[in-house]
Amino acid sequence: MTEMTEAGGPPEWEPPLSGTDAEHLTGTLERLRATFRWKADGLTVEQLRMRAVPTSGLTIGGLLKHLAVCEDDVFCWRISGRPPVSWATVPEDDVGRWQFTVDPGESAGKVYGLWENAVARSRVRLREIVAEGRLDEPGHLAFEGMRPSVRRHVHDLIEEYGRHTGHVDLLREAVDGRVGEDPPQDWPMLPPDPAAWV
Numbered sequence: 001m002t003e004m005t006e007a008g009g010p011p012e013w014e015p016p017l018s019g020t021d022a023e024h025l026t027g028t029l030e031r032l033r034a035t036f037r038w039k040a041d042g043l044t045v046e047q048l049r050m051r052a053v054p055t056s057g058l059t060i061g062g063l064l065k066h067l068a069v070c071e072d073d074v075f076c077w078r079i080s081g082r083p084p085v086s087w088a089t090v091p092e093d094d095v096g097r098w099q100f101t102v103d104p105g106e107s108a109g110k111v112y113g114l115w116e117n118a119v120a121r122s123r124v125r126l127r128e129i130v131a132e133g134r135l136d137e138p139g140h141l142a143f144e145g146m147r148p149s150v151r152r153h154v155h156d157l158i159e160e161y162g163r164h165t166g167h168v169d170l171l172r173e174a175v176d177g178r179v180g181e182d183p184p185q186d187w188p189m190l191p192p193d194p195a196a197w198v
Contacts, residue, residue, distance in 0.1 A: 011185045022130045025154055029126075032161035033119060038183035039168040040064055043175065045108040052174030060171050061102035061111045063164050068118035069099045074157045075122040079129070079150050081140035086118050126154070 015027025040048075040060050048061030065086075072084035090098045102111055129135060129150055138147035172178045 011183070011187070022135060025135070025151070025158075026126060026130065029154065029158050029161065032158060032165055034183055034187070035181070036063075036067065036161055036165045036168055037115070038187055039165065039172045039178065040112075043108060045102060045106070045111070047175050048108055048111055049102045050171075050175055052171045057100070058167055058171065059100075059102065060168055060175065061106075061108075062100035063168055063171075064111050064115040065102070066099045067161065067164060068115040069095070070157060070160050071115075071118035071122045074153050075125045078141040078148075078153045079139040080125065085121060086114055 015031050016023050019027070040063070043060060045061070048064070049059055051057060051059055068086045069084070072086045076082040076084045087095050087098065135151040135154070136149050139150050139153050141147065141153075169179075
């Protein structure tokens, strides 16, 4: 667990030590988002494309794009039945390749922006869902005749971040040696006010 800041409170990206179920669910997702984004922070487009583990084609840029796709898949499609935004202009038969590849025409800013915009959309949607008390309602997507709850879809996204935060740990260390479990206490996670999460 992270130490307290000089002001006495936890860093803004830290989940509550005591709170409601919705606050813990949202706080856990935000902590993983913060850790993932900190590990991916400040790289050039060449570094975002770097295949740092010889046995894997994963790149940090590819993971940023993939998690943008996951954010939209969960909050746009699986929960709400809305077309996903992040890959709206990508041909359907190319989404699998596109989401793991930083293409020659893409800049670092575009890749970071894709993830940040997807997260911003998801935050707004989750805030609405929590305010409306809809975590236990069924989502849009059906699996074998059953519609998982919104809560289950959010947990699936948390699991996805957990998996890929482990990947980005290894990739970032290979790129430039950055290591550590948590962002620095003063690292500027967005939004700056954790109360905006729920």
